[in-house]
Amino acid sequence: QVQLVESGGGLVQPGGSLRLSCAASGFILDYYAIGWFRQAPGKEREGVSCISGSDGSTYYAESVKGRFTISRDNAKNTVYLQMNSLKPEDTAVYYCAVDVLFRLCVSYPGSSWGQGTQVTVSS
Numbered sequence: 001q002v003q004l005v006e007s008g009g010g011l012v013q014p015g016g017s018l019r020l021s022c023a024a025s026g027f028i029l030d031y032y033a034i035g036w037f038r039q040a041p042g043k044e045r046e047g048v049s050c051i052s053g054s055d056g057s058t059y060y061a062e063s064v065k066g067r068f069t070i071s072r073d074n075a076k077n078t079v080y081l082q083m084n085s086l087k088p089e090d091t092a093v094y095y096c097a098v099d100v101l102f103r104l105c106v107s108y109p110g111s112s113w114g115q116g117t118q119v120t121v122s123s
Contacts, residue, residue: 001025001026002024002025002026002027002098002112003024003025003026004022004023004024004096004097004098004112004113004114005022005023005025005114005115006020006021006022006094006095006096006114006115006116006117007020007021007023007117008020008021008117009094009117009118009119009120010118010119010120011120011121011122012086012119012120012121013121013122013123014086014087014088014121014122014123015085015086016086016121017082017083017084017085017086018083018086018119019080019081019082019083020036020080020081020083020094020096020117020119021078021079021080022034022036022078022079022080022081022096022114023076023077023078024077024078024079024098025077027098028077029053029072029074029077029078029079029098030053030072030074031053032053032098032099033050033051033052033053033098033099033100033101033102034050034051034053034072034079034096034097034098034100034102035047035048035049035050035051035096035097035100035102035105035107036048036049036050036070036079036081036094036095036096037094037095037096037097037105037107038090038092038093038094038095038119039092039093039095040089040091040092040093043092045095046061047059047061047100047104047105047106047107048060048061048064048068048081048094048105049061049064049068049069049070049081049105050070050100050101050102050103050105051070051071051072051079051102052102053102056072057102058070058102059102059103059104059105061105063089064083064090067083067084067085067086068081068082068083068084069081069082069084070082079096081094083119086119086121087121088121088122089121090119090121091119091120091121091122092119093116093117093118093119094116094117094118094119095113095114095115095116095117096113096114097111097112097113097114098111098112099111099112
């Protein structure tokens, strides 16, 4: 049974940092492309960052380039999203998903999702 559990969200001041974790179980994570997505109130879900399952290639949305870094620890079956220089517009629920199209950082109908973790950037 595929399961993804996100953690690491919280309240942070503008300019601060958070590291999100996505722990996977029920499958071998390094075989698949993994993505981080976010959805803010009243907005559509968007792909933030994705990483391929083959060579570790990465994708970043323009809005987070230079501030966010995606990485994976295959030994721990976990994907991380390091978020630096956070802005109020980064406030959203962040989800990880497995088996995504990493070059466009979009999900498939059959992608599996975690439950999400709230990130709030506010002073």
